Amino acid sequence: MRTRYYTASSLDGFIATDDHSLEWLLPLGDVADTGFDAFIAEIGAIAMGAATYQWMLAHVVQPEGREGAPWPYAQPAWVFSHRTLPRVPGAAVHFVEGDVRPVHAAMAAAAGGRDLWIVGGGDLAGQFHDAGLLDEVIVQVGSVTLGSGRPLLPRAITQPPLVLTSARRIGPGFAELRYDVTRAPNGRIPG
Numbered sequence: 653m654r655t656r657y658y659t660a661s662s663l664d665g666f667i668a669t670d671d672h673s674l675e676w677l678l679p680l681g682d683v684a685d686t687g688f689d690a691f692i693a694e695i696g697a698i699a700m701g702a703a704t705y706q707w708m709l710a711h712v713v714q715p716e717g718r719e720g721a722p723w724p725y726a727q728p729a730w731v732f733s734h735r736t737l738p739r740v741p742g743a744a745v746h747f748v749e750g751d752v753r754p755v756h757a758a759m760a761a762a763a764g765g766r767d768l769w770i771v772g773g774g775d776l777a778g779q780f781h782d783a784g785l786l787d788e789v790i791v792q793v794g795s796v797t798l799g800s801g802r803p804l805l806p807r808a809i810t811q812p813p814l815v816l817t818s819a820r821r822i823g824p825g826f827a828e829l830r831y832d833v834t835r836a837p838n839g840r841i842p843g
Contacts, residue, residue, distance in 0.1 A: 696763025
């Protein structure tokens with residue numbers, strides 16, 4: 653089982669605009685061209701921040717002016733939030749806050765040996781990294797710049813650095829980079 657941060661980023665390192673919009677991402681490519689279907693088949697549990705969850709509600713589950721779609725994930729999801737958020741009927745969504753370590757343990761138990769996916773945001777992925785629980789970063793870098801926004805991974809990760817394991821082109825709009833998170837000789841990931 654691996655804990656993986658799989659996301660898309662602008663060329664200048666932002667996963668969303670300052671107002672949490674992902675609209676910049678949609679014209680860049682087709683999800684069918686990516687490895688997402690194979691990736692999600694390996695996932696047993698999901699973690700996301702409140703802004704990601706709210707984006708899902710606004711643009712996927714309950715889009716404005718259209719009939720809403722069902723929650724898109726069969727896997728149980730843990731949403732980190734300090735505020736009360738609307739629930740999706742029938743979805744296995746757990747609302748949590750605080751330390752990621754006990755949540756990671758609950759996710760691992762629910763995942764049945766499959767991988768864990770940190771959807772977003774970058775700070776949440778950073779919290780899993782800081783706790784020594786992040787194993788891989790997969791980022792699809794889009795061919796746009798945003799100038800500002802929500803950072804990909806707002807942490808200084810230098811010693812030891814991430815290890816690039818693959819790079820590939822996805823259509824005209826993306827380069828997918830995969831990195832393993834390495835640990836210091838003592839087994840800990842420095843914060």
